[in-house]
Amino acid sequence: MRALTYQGPEDVRVLEVPDPVPPTDRGAVVRIVAAGICGSDLHIYAGHGFSDDVGYALGHEAVGEIVEVGHEVHRFNVGDRVLVPASVGCVWCATCAQGHVAACENRRAPWKEFGYGMSHRLPGSQAEAVAVPHADINLLAVPDSVSTEAALILTDNAPTAWYGVRRARVSPGDTVTVIGAGPVGQLAVQSAFLRGAARVLIVEPVEHRRAAAVALGAEPVNTVDPKAHLRELTNGDGSDAVIEAVGADETIALAVSAAGQAGRVSVIGVSQNEAFPFRMQAAQTKELEFSIGLCSAQAELPTLLALTATGRLNPAEVITHRLSLQEGPSGYTMLADRAPGVGKIVLVME
Numbered sequence: 001m002r003a004l005t006y007q008g009p010e011d012v013r014v015l016e017v018p019d020p021v022p023p024t025d026r027g028a029v030v031r032i033v034a035a036g037i038c039g040s041d042l043h044i045y046a047g048h049g050f051s052d053d054v055g056y057a058l059g060h061e062a063v064g065e066i067v068e069v070g071h072e073v074h075r076f077n078v079g080d081r082v083l084v085p086a087s088v089g090c091v092w093c094a095t096c097a098q099g100h101v102a103a104c105e106n107r108r109a110p111w112k113e114f115g116y117g118m119s120h121r122l123p124g125s126q127a128e129a130v131a132v133p134h135a136d137i138n139l140l141a142v143p144d145s146v147s148t149e150a151a152l153i154l155t156d157n158a159p160t161a162w163y164g165v166r167r168a169r170v171s172p173g174d175t176v177t178v179i180g181a182g183p184v185g186q187l188a189v190q191s192a193f194l195r196g197a198a199r200v201l202i203v204e205p206v207e208h209r210r211a212a213a214v215a216l217g218a219e220p221v222n223t224v225d226p227k228a229h230l231r232e233l234t235n236g237d238g239s240d241a242v243i244e245a246v247g248a249d250e251t252i253a254l255a256v257s258a259a260g261q262a263g264r265v266s267v268i269g270v271s272q273n274e275a276f277p278f279r280m281q282a283a284q285t286k287e288l289e290f291s292i293g294l295c296s297a298q299a300e301l302p303t304l305l306a307l308t309a310t311g312r313l314n315p316a317e318v319i320t321h322r323l324s325l326q327e328g329p330s331g332y333t334m335l336a337d338r339a340p341g342v343g344k345i346v347l348v349m350e
Contacts, residue, residue: 003057003127009047020131028135036061059126085297099299153315161187164268172196180245
């Protein structure tokens with residue numbers, strides 16, 4: 001089959017790779033209909049991944065149809081329309097049984113050491129097909145009322161945004177600041193309003209991303225001096241909740257600064273800094289609540305599927321480009337360069 005493969009920093013190519021097979025009797029193979037390129041894929045693209053491996057299929061967001069199942073798979077059958085959540089868990093531990101697969105108690109298992117699209121251990125879904133371990137917990141049926149494109153955004157971006165807003169305990173009447181207006185940030189704006197936020201302020205230097213968030217009802221923050229403008233917009237009180245959707249040192253520091261007294265900061269941007277200079281004194285003086293983590297999509301999806309099916313959440317709104325698998329390398333370049341108008345890129349299989 002064809003797959004978009006990582007060959008080294010800023011070098012991704014569509015090549016022929018072996019067809020996937022169910023990893024075990026509990027696994028399945030899904031024929032991909034649509035796959036996403038995620039902002040976190042850029043860490044690998046830039047050479048800052050989690051493995052020295054090369055030649056493996058990239059990607060961790062996909063929707064498709066099951067074409068093969070192991071005989072120990074009980075919840076799914078060949079022909080089922082499914083989404084493949086980005087998070088991967090087992091079927092044995094109590095944590096995964098509750099849907100919190102990011103904290104899987106069997107994380108040292110060979111298939112768990114890396115997520116999809118980070119090494120040959122678990123090849124990714126920017127391909128014509130993908131092997132899914134422990135299919136009963138790592139697949140989700142897509143109802144007819146949810147489109148393929150909406151389901152694709154529900155594999156990772158929408159759950160991550162909802163997780164960040166939920167952990168910030170956004171409540172009716174809150175003033176919320178969202179830092180970063182990529183697809184996750186835009187979905188965080190939607191999610192904050194769904195949870196009752198009275199105002200959402202958006203910090204984003206890229207004009208077209210900022211405009212997309214403003215179209216959703218957010219108020220733009222001047223990025224020349226965002227701290228000063230945030231103070232002005234909140235009359236010096238700061239925000240009740242801050243969602244950080246970038247992962248850079250400076251944006252995490254801004255999130256801490258933007259929170260008001262007894263404010264809540266939720267970091268969902270991917271940070272690879274092992275020694276972040278956290279302003280402990282400022283946080284303690286503010287009685288700040290600070291949370292950071294990796295989303296278990298499985299735990300958030302029942303709520304999000306219901307919100308999407310009823311039209312209250314519109315995940316597909318973040319999609320700006322639809323490319324073929326063969327055009328995947330161009331998609332990575334466009335996303336890495338923050339090309340004008342580029343938001344969420346979807347690879348549509350021919």
